[in-house]
Amino acid sequence: MSETATELTRSRPTAPEARLRFQVTDWMAASPERRGRAAWLDWAGAPAQPAADAAAPVPASLRRRLRQAGLLAAEALFGLAPLTGQPRLVFCSRHGEFQRNLNLLRQLVAEEPLSPTDFSLSVHNAIAGLISIASGNRAGHTAIAAGRESFQAGLLEAAVLVKAAPEQPVVLVHYDEPLPTPFEPFRDPAETPIGLALVLKAAGSGPAVTMTLEPAREEKAGTEPAESPSLAFLRFLLGGADELSLTGRWRTWRWRHAA
Amino acid sequence: MRELELELKKLIVTTLALEDIRPEEIDSEELLFGEGLGLDSIDALELGVALRQTYGIRIESVTAEVREHFATVASLARFVAASRE
Known part of the structure; x- marks a missing residue:
């Protein structure tokens, strides 16, 4: 990037701080180690809650098309309590189902025919499309990739959609997995296989979350987080912390619990 | 033919992750x-693709005939057996 371009992207906004407000009315997460509400509440050090109704299983016809990351996304989404009306869907992932792309690359190198399934599902919004078909959702979906800040960008998109159309709930689905071999040099130490689904609604009476975005202060910019952003957010959501701030390359994302 | 049918059923289950x-x-x-x-x-x-890799059968375009071959395991087995001869 040229010096001018760097300066442009780094220029500090002078507009007043923007604040978004929403409620998270339901959540579900899935990882190879943890499945189900009880396991995640225990992980976050939160008190146990009465068991919810058994979640719908991921249909076999969908399972067989998905690889690890997509399957975790589907498990999280299908694990939510049934919603009245159709939510808009926002999917976010840094790498998507990268295993699939690796498989295609290997087939190209070996001069083998490409797997039609892998090829047809190798674009970033394919998983959103597949899961929206399987769940009968016609409300529209968005698929986001924004590097290390993919979860944050997805949550921003979901919060903005709630602000724009307060009557329609939005389900945010974040999913990722560490890059497979031989891409270890590009792996983030904090990356783990995860699927997280959050139901966002307009803040009414009752607990809400506020979200702000500020320019990162130089000294904190680019520090390596110990936990991936989506897990840090889930811990904040379930646990007792008043605030969560995550500093990305140029911005600090901040969430607070609000009454 | 029974053996080939079972072979194709196994191929379908593994290839399509059923x-x-x-x-x-x-x-x-x-x-x-x-x-x-x-x-x-x-x-x-x-x-x-699996038929091509397993039996060396190339299907160049989807014609009505190909559709008939792909209708059932039995028709697929007849097609594979005929193509291998």
Whole structure:
């Protein structure tokens, strides 16, 4: 990037701080180690809650098309309590189902025919499309990739959609997995296989979350987080912390619990 | 032909990751696409690639004839047997 371009992207906004407000009315997460509400509440050090109704299983016809990351996304989404009306869907992932792309690359190198399934599902919004078909959702979906800040960008998109159309709930689905071999040099130490689904609604009476975005202060910019952003957010959501701030390359994302 | 049919059922189950179905459970006369086993067009393409890799059969374009070959395991077995001769 040229010096001018760097300066442009780094220029500090002078507009007043923007604040978004929403409620998270339901959540579900899935990882190879943890499945189900009880396991995640225990992980976050939160008190146990009465068991919810058994979640719908991921249909076999969908399972067989998905690889690890997509399957975790589907498990999280299908694990939510049934919603009245159709939510808009926002999917976010840094790498998507990268295993699939690796498989295609290997087939190209070996001069083998490409797997039609892998090829047809190798674009970033394919998983959103597949899961929206399987769940009968016609409300529209968005698929986001924004590097290390993919979860944050997805949550921003979901919060903005709630602000724009307060009557329609939005389900945010974040999913990722560490890059497979031989891409270890590009792996983030904090990356783990995860699927997280959050139901966002307009803040009414009752607990809400506020979200702000500020320019990162130089000294904190680019520090390596110990936990991936989506897990840090889930811990904040379930646990007792008043605030969560995550500093990305140029911005600090901040969430607070609000009454 | 029975042996070839079972071989094809195994190929279908593994290639298409039908984790909830055992090869023996597929009826040779059952429709593979739409109704019956419920496979779709992506499965058909994937199966085409598997036939090419396993039996060296190349399917260049989808004609009405190819559709008939792909209707059931029994018709697929007749097609594979004829192509191998």
